[in-house]
Amino acid sequence: AVGLCAVLAARRLGAERIIALGRHEARTDIARRFGATDVVAERGDAAVEAVRELTRGQGAHAVVEAVGTEQSMRTALHIARDGGAIGFVGVPHGSGTGVDLGVMFNRNVALRGGVAPVRTYIPELLPDILDGTIDPSPVFDMTVGLEGVPDGYKAMDERVALKVLVTTD
Incomplete structure (x- = not known):
């Protein structure tokens, strides 16, 4: 649900193109309802290729990694454009990270992650939920x-x- 809420947040913030990655139809249907303009069902290298094609070879400005696996982090790193950013919010599974620091350094990809300070956002977001702006x-x-x-x-x-x-x- 974190990835789906990231789609909702991207739409709220005015993103023109939102690419959701997912294979479960019920979830990708929600992603579309929340504002995803494109859905990529592939994984790994095939997902990277699909996103690169959708972005004319550039990759995404911002990527939200919401799964927490080594493979999903590797995918996030390779779909981010040079100079892009990855928001790492998926709770890590296992001991590997999937992060190649050399690739991040050479492509100037930023990585930021951790537990969201949810209470900080309540005053801003709750009114939008209560008035129906966000559902x-x-x-x-x-x-x-x-x-x-x-x-x-x-x-x-x-x-x-x-x-x-x-x-x-």
Whole structure:
């Protein structure tokens, strides 16, 4: 859902072209609904080639890496244009990084990452959600009460649910 929300944020900030990478149709449909102008279903080198083709060989100005795998970081690095930037928000899996510092240095690609200071953004973003300017609700495809939280986590782990909304009623 982080990558999908990045699409929503890019649209909110006025990006003219938003390329989403993904293979799950339900998620890529949400990406389009959130503002993706293009969807690339390939992975690895094929994804890099597809993005390079869409950007006339230049690559993307800004890339959000929201998966956290070595392969996804390597893909992010190679779809970023020279002088571009990667926002690293995917929680890292394993010990490898996929980051080739030589490539980053030679192509002047910036990397910034970490946990987002969510509370800082609430005053700016909550009014947009409440007035309907932003509608993140499509990422919530399952609702549970407090007693159903374990089932919600299981559904997300098994990729049956994207995100689970917990209600207290």
